[in-house]
Amino acid sequence: MNGSDVGASKMVLFPRGFAQPVFSNGPKMAFVLEGTGTAGIVVPNGNGVLNERVVRISEADVIAVPSGVVTWWFNDNRDTHLAIVFLGQQRLVNFYLAGPRGVFKGFSAEVVSTSLQLGEAVAALLDSQTTHGGIVKLGPELNMPQPNIINRDGLVFNSFTAVLGEGDSSGDAFFLNSTNLPLLNEVGWGASIIQLGSGCIYPPTYACATKFQIILVFSGSGNVEVVGPNGDSIINAAVEKGHLFIVPDTSVLSATAGHIGLSWLSIFNSPTPRFLTLAGRGSVLKSLSQAVVQAAFNVTPPMERMIRFPGQSH
Incomplete structure (x- = not known):
């Protein structure tokens, strides 16, 4: 992703793996590439009071995470891993609440003891206990919060549900917005989900009113072509599940699905991109x-x- 201000990272949690509570200085999108697990998202309720909403997450889930929203992730499975891709700014900074890089580590014992209403001796003991990193393996004795299906409403959107039963055999297109994923308003981005049937083509298309689109293939395989303004071929490559690439605003995209079809998630830095089909x-x-x-x-x-x-x- 050289030449853009966009970055991506992939987190893999092994069984009982726990990614500690963290918030960032910019918005990001989380996409569950593989596996199942639970996540905690701390957002204000209708009265402005912060509330932890614990949700069940599974493959192809999309979660918008605005700046300053605290999240944690946990793989509660015994023998399968959980893979999550994060898309955001290239220089995104994470702030952990605990651990050796936790923000409380940098404050004086007086500030920590006062803000947490602990004695200085207890605060010092707490500081000495936070030696593990951002991802840890939890023992079976710790019972993590259980998800509530109601908590998914407005927080999580599954890409597979967006395309089932829509369009024809050639493919489907579905756009995420503030109605089906309200936190997109705070993130300031837009998203679409494209599914192509076996052997079908996504014709050359230009995304208007956006500086870029990030494309993450989450199902199937095929071939993508990206062409620049002078007719130069920038990308002509085979893609499959897990592949990620960026299409700048100086390029036109086309894709052809393989025999099992091709599905991808597009992220735009504009909530209302327009598309010019050529x-x-x-x-x-x-x-x-x-x-x-x-x-x-x-x-x-x-x-x-x-x-x-x-x-x-x-």
Whole structure:
């Protein structure tokens, strides 16, 4: 992701792995790439009082995490791992509440004891106990909070549920917004979920009113092509689940699904991106007049019809 201010990281939690409470100086998106587990998200309720909402998370879940929102993650499985991808600013800074890098480590014993309402001796003991890092393995004796299905409402959106039963066999498109994922308002980003059927194509498309789009493949496989403003091929590569790449605002994207289809999540730095489809149904080529297309491509009228209306008998 050189040349952009976008960054990504991947966290893998092994069985009973616990990622300690943390908040960041900027917004980020979390995507569950593989596995299941639980997460805690501390957000204000309707009265502005902070409330920990514990949720069950599973593969293809999307979670918007605004700046300053504390989260923790836990793999409660015995024999499978939990993989989560985080997308955000390239120089995102994390603040841990506990551990050797925890913010309380830097404050004086007086500040810690007063703010936590502890004696200085107890505060010093607490400081000496925080020796483990940001991810730890918890023993079976510690019972972590149980998730509530109601807590998912407005916090978590599953990408698989967005595409089931919509569109036709060629593919589906679904846009995340403040209605189905309210925290996107605070993050200030937009997102879409694209699913292509076997062998189907995502026609060359330009994302308007956004500096970039981050694409994370979460199911299937296929081939993607990204072309720059001078017709230069920037990317022409096979992709599969777990692959991540960025499409800047100076490029046009197209993709072709493999035999098992292709699905991806796109993240935009604008809550309301627009899309200009260059070819196919609803494209700009179909909107242009016959003479303009004929002159631009320097083709005969029959060829012009083939360009504007592919797949039709002429």
